[in-house]
Amino acid sequence: MIYINRDVNLIPQKIIEVATRAQNALEKLPLEERKDFIKKKSHIWRSFGKYLSKMSYGKCWYSESRDGGANFDVDHFRPKAEAKRTEQIVDEHGYAWLAFDWENFRLSAQNCNRLNKDDKTEETLGKGSWFPLLPDSPKACWNNRCINEEKRLLLDPVEKSDLEYIDFDDNGRFVQSPYCVGQAALRVRESAKIYGLNLERMREARFAAMKDAKELLETIQQYAEDLEPLGDKASMRTIERQIESLKLKTRSDAIFSQAVRTQLRKLGAPDVFIDRTMDPA
Template sequence: MRMVHVPKDLAPPADWLTKAAAASAALNNAKTKDERDALIEAKQAIWRDDRIRNWLLGLFHNKCWYSEAQEAVSAYHVDHFRPKGQVTDVGRINPEPGYWWLAFDWENYRICGQLINVKKNDVFPLINGHRATPNDTNSMKLEAPALLDPTTEDARLISFDMDEDGCRAVPTGGADEEDCARVMTTIEVIGLNRLDRLNSKRAQVWQDCREKLASYAAASGEPPALKRLHRALMITELKKRVAYESELSSVAEACIRKNGSELVCSQVFG
């Protein structure tokens, strides 16, 4: 998974922010849960608005923030990372009130492929059970979600590897026991390995990188000038594969780091 960069000096379109702020104010003034639920239902067009959706899509070059796939897998949704309705643990058990006060907060939004968003649904388990509350601004900082957030360094905890079922998400080498547990929870909750089409797309990227690495190694038997030219071309192609804007660039990075020589890695990532 590649971390999504959300520049701190940028914000969604001003006219959308005005509408979202008004909805949030009304939400905070609602007296009962029924009033809040009705308002969220009535104002759901706010997070479905093309203005915010397209702005969020542009932050990650039209890729799903969780799978890093460009939509050959499913349609895009604007996902509430912290669910706005009820929240449940893995297995959709132990329902609790959700993060209703974040319903119109763009910083809680993530671009998500439809099939992944449907699988995630309202599941949002915590490690220590302490859940944030709307009246304590510091409570969010004390919360320890089990799900990895693609807008944070959490994303680096997921890597990829090949097996008989294709290219699958796995914990990054060196991750400790707690982090590995978070990775496995995330893979289960959002279904990172359940879509054959996604596994196949990742496998194609992996195989392409393996072929380029093999081509780089095979150039050792060529005349010096041709060898330099051939290897420079392969490095250029591999750099394109791991570029931030490229689809499934994190898969390409995992393949190169696991299969490339130290020399190749220094040229691609140096």
């Protein structure tokens, strides 16, 4: 997960206008008609997909994966239908008023957005309709839309502060940092579970990216150690090419770039090896 700077200027005005008209129509409907109306208008939020993709360089906002063999979903961060708080508690109507609000949309790999069974643990993971809140949190509803007062459990990639305590272990698992405790640690652990961020296939792909970066760094370090003070130009160009290859793996448009950056910092790599030229402001 890496910070996403949402840019409304990437979305055509006509797309925004269609969503606004649907929202205006929704506001006038009685409770019993809202769910069917929203369901029939699914093409509206799907039309935002390619523009959300531009904001993340084609990566899932939750996992940083990019799977050319699968379609992405436009996830409603706050569920448009039911909102599952616990296994026993479900808010039947969820956040219906946010069904057409593009600021509630997140680009999600299907493995993160839909319920899946982990091949290794047999555990069911994925966001589905989950939207748990921390204890004593207010709960927004149609007549009291106090979403800014809610204390959400899930980490949100559009909130920089939510990403401060993210870490990755040596096996590529999404975990909390050693200094993350209490509710902050709970939020990281539960987000990893609900988003399916440690599904075995995803963990393996993340680990592979981290492993490639580690091996590349070790190669650079070995070349540098072996290079004479006035090394030949060919050797110097080789090191430069290796460094550029490593930096490409840290760019915001690279898959699992946050995990790679974390890995390099742990290995003591100089900050110059991290390419932030494409980072959002």
